[in-house]
Amino acid sequence: MALMVGARVLARNLLRPWSRLPDAVPGRTGPAAGGGDGVRCFGSPRVLVETDPAKGVAVIKLKNPPVNSLSLEVLTEFVISLEKLENDKTFRGVIVTSDCPGIFSAGLDLTEMCGKSQAHYAEYWRAVQELWLRLYLSNLVVIAAINGVSPAGGCLISLTCDYRVLADNPKYSIGLNETLLGIVAPSWFKDTLVNTVGHRTAERALQLGLLFPPAEALRVGIVDQVVPEDQVHSAALSVMARWLAIPDHARQLTKNLMRKPTADRLVKQRDADIQYFLQFISRDSIQKSLRVYLDKLRQKKG
Numbered sequence: 001m002a003l004m005v006g007a008r009v010l011a012r013n014l015l016r017p018w019s020r021l022p023d024a025v026p027g028r029t030g031p032a033a034g035g036g037d038g039v040r041c042f043g044s045p046r047v048l049v050e051t052d053p054a055k056g057v058a059v060i061k062l063k064n065p066p067v068n069s070l071s072l073e074v075l076t077e078f079v080i081s082l083e084k085l086e087n088d089k090t091f092r093g094v095i096v097t098s099d100c101p102g103i104f105s106a107g108l109d110l111t112e113m114c115g116k117s118q119a120h121y122a123e124y125w126r127a128v129q130e131l132w133l134r135l136y137l138s139n140l141v142v143i144a145a146i147n148g149v150s151p152a153g154g155c156l157i158s159l160t161c162d163y164r165v166l167a168d169n170p171k172y173s174i175g176l177n178e179t180l181l182g183i184v185a186p187s188w189f190k191d192t193l194v195n196t197v198g199h200r201t202a203e204r205a206l207q208l209g210l211l212f213p214p215a216e217a218l219r220v221g222i223v224d225q226v227v228p229e230d231q232v233h234s235a236a237l238s239v240m241a242r243w244l245a246i247p248d249h250a251r252q253l254t255k256n257l258m259r260k261p262t263a264d265r266l267v268k269q270r271d272a273d274i275q276y277f278l279q280f281i282s283r284d285s286i287q288k289s290l291r292v293y294l295d296k297l298r299q300k301k302g
Ligand SMILES: CCCCCCCCCCCC/C=C/CC(=O)SCCNC(=O)CCNC(=O)[C@H](O)C(C)(C)COP(=O)(O)OP(=O)(O)OC[C@H]1O[C@@H](n2cnc3c(N)ncnc32)[C@H](O)[C@@H]1OP(=O)(O)O
Pocket: 066, 067, 069, 103, 105, 106, 107, 108, 109, 110, 111, 149, 151, 152, 153, 154, 177, 178, 181, 183, 184, 185, 186, 187, 276, 277, 280, 281, 294, 297, 298, 299, 300, 301
């Protein structure tokens, strides 16, 4: 019950950008924070933010064990943290990564889309839209340091970034695998993939629900770089330095030029998109597919 109320409060914050989450780790500094003197931490229980004001760079670490599924709380906390960074002129870039070993993100939280009320589905889908829009159009340089498996919504998060570095581990596949679950990637998921890998590769990947292992992911361009696992963070920092060498206004305007038409397609029909989602997700056949998939995941252990 408390969780439900908490989620509602967090979700309301999305609509009230002036409202702020209390800092979960207020002003923690020093080496324990992950980067030597001057690194400061804030954020929330599930979305940790380590900032390095001297470099103008922050690291957002998703921490929603066991699999970093994108629950309503995670989506909301992510948006709030991103907004905090964007409103603070100290920061010019952010690295998005995971605090869960071996898993970047398992994607959208299936339990948020299964067996819940219409009102809940609508609230959840609006939060998914919000995070996508904020990340896709962020003024910051956003780099994904993908340190684990990254299906569906996890892949989408990384596709919204400006650059993707993937750890070279055969287990760390990445892709939009929605069809394998018997669901369909919405048009704006599809657009994000097409804009990254081109139409033909996206068409094949989406229909077959392909999850690409690192070498293949690099070959099709769904990631930009594959590096040894222990170098993901340093590689992301090197890439960041290169992107930060470009004057902000020129880079930001160019990013906007490239991405705004795609984002506008969703912005112009956000409510209709929610209605689409509601109709789709409420179908008995879709609910059944999701239940079967979740049961399979749960039985894997037993
Ligand atoms: C006419 C056309 C109209 C079109 C309209 C379109 C409208 C929209 C349609 C809807 C689109 C919705 C889009 C969804 C995108 C998504 O992101 S869906 C999520 C997809 N994710 C996955 O497929 C990943 C599933 N998970 C895994 O494969 C594995 O868990 C893992 C590889 C990530 C990790 O494996 P492992 O370490 O072995 O952990 P597990 O034992 O599998 O899992 C632990 C625990 O977590 C639960 N879990 C896993 N994933 C999720 C998830 N995504 N959500 C919620 N929960 C998850 C799993 O069940 C286990 O739970 P228990 O501990 O057993 O309770």
